Amino acid sequence: MIEIKDLHKSYKTGANSLHVLKGINFNVKEGELVSIMGSSGSGKSTLLNILGMLDEADEGSYTLDGTPIKNLNEKIAAKYRNKFLGFIFQSFNLISYKNAMDNVALPLYYQKLPRREREERAMHYLEKVGLADWADHLPNQLSGGQKQRVAIARALASDPKVLLADEPTGALDTKTSYEVMDLIQGINEEGRTILVVTHEPDIAQMTKRIVNLKDGRIIDDTLVDQVKALSHV
Template sequence: MIEIKDLHKSYRTGATSLHVLKGINFSVQEGELVSIMGSSGSGKSTLLNILGMLDEADEGSYTLDGVPIKNLNERIAAKYRNKFLGFIFQSFNLINYKSALDNVALPLYYQGVSRNERMEKSYAYLEKVGLADWAKHLPNELSGGQKQRVAIARALASDPKVLLADEPTGALDTKTSYEVMDLIQGINDEGKTILIVTHEDDIAHMTKRIVNLKDGIILDDSRVQQVRAIENV
């Protein structure tokens, strides 16, 4: 599903160059639930941005579902993001003046899906995350956990190949975090490939594999005994 080989990325800062990723080799099979951990400056956000086609590596290769991701202009990158990827963010990134239903429908709008079909699919995904009764509510009428559930429904709406979650529990209390992870585990159980960037060890152990980054290299990549989130709710 994802194949990264000898990935390098540097950023210019004035007269100096900061080498952030230093030869990353990394693959993810369809249906995996993987966490990427690392302290600030480890390169995990840069890696996620490259996986999300928001940035491009200087050297190495990135293949997603058999498609080489390289030298994409913004139009093609946006097309591939909409086709292949769903994003879940720490800050939810919901549009404040749109209802939960309209927020979920947004990726389908960009796919050219008709309004009636968008609304039908979006309502079904809100139902899936337990928020059908909140479909007409605006984000400021929702709790943090509800907002993240809307964001997850939006990420799922376009039926992406991979979900990329950037600190999806970072803005939530412990109980709500575990409820969100229970939902994510359930989506993975259905076969969806999911990558989670997190700095929280308990959240990482709710995945099936932990990749540890430090100073731009992978220190450790291990399969772990998954802790079911529902046992901690």
């Protein structure tokens, strides 16, 4: 599903250049649930931005579902993001003046689906995350866990090939974090490919494979015995 070969990325900082990714090789098969770990400055955010087509590597190749991702202008990058990827963010990134259903339906608007179909699909995914009764509520009327569930429903609405979750439990308390990870595990068990960026070892143990980054290199890539999230609650 994802093939990364010899990926390099540097950023100019004044007269200097900061080499952030130093030859990353990384494959993810369809249906995997992988966590990416690393301290601040390890390169995990840069790698996630490249996977999410929000940034481009200087060298190396990135192939997503058989499609080479390179030299994309913003219009094509946006089209590919909408086609291939669903994003889940630490800060939820919900639109404050839109209710839960409209937030979930937003990616479908950009796919030019008719309004009724957008609303039906949004309700389906709100139901899936246990929030059908909250469809008319605005984000400020929802708890942190409910906001993240809305964000997950929105990420799923466009039926992406891959979910990219950037610290999806970072703004949540422990119990709510495990409930969100239970939801992510369930989505993965249905066959969805998911990458979770996290700095929390207990969250990483709830995935099936842990990739550790340090100073722009992968130092460890291990299959793990997955811990079921709700066994902690």
